[in-house]
Amino acid sequence: MVKQAAKVTWTLQLVEELEIIPSKYFKKLVNTDDLWEVRVSYSNNIFRLLSFYDGAKLVVITHAFQKKSQKTPKQAIEIAEKRKKDYFRRKNE
Numbered sequence: 001m002v003k004q005a006a007k008v009t010w011t012l013q014l015v016e017e018l019e020i021i022p023s024k025y026f027k028k029l030v031n032t033d034d035l036w037e038v039r040v041s042y043s044n045n046i047f048r049l050l051s052f053y054d055g056a057k058l059v060v061i062t063h064a065f066q067k068k069s070q071k072t073p074k075q076a077i078e079i080a081e082k083r084k085k086d087y088f089r090r091k092n093e
Contacts, residue, residue: 007042050080
């Protein structure tokens with residue numbers, strides 16, 4: 001578990017520091033409300049952190065899960081989109 005967390009941290013540092021992030025680590029999800037996916041693989045485990053941009057440089061992570069199928073679960077996308085809407089609603093109050 002500690003090594004998995006370290007890999008997630010390492011991947012998030014790439015997202016933060018690199019000018020151009022390889023799609024192996026950070027990819028836009030199609031057919032969503034502008035969601036992005038931080039992609040982490042460790043051993044036989046695959047983790048996804050769904051996120052969105054607030055402005056040009058701030059990436060807000062809304063939902064994380066262990067991926068067990070090829071396709072990103074619809075429920076995970078719905079959770080991330082709901083949290084994105086809530087984030088901007090609260091920010092603009």
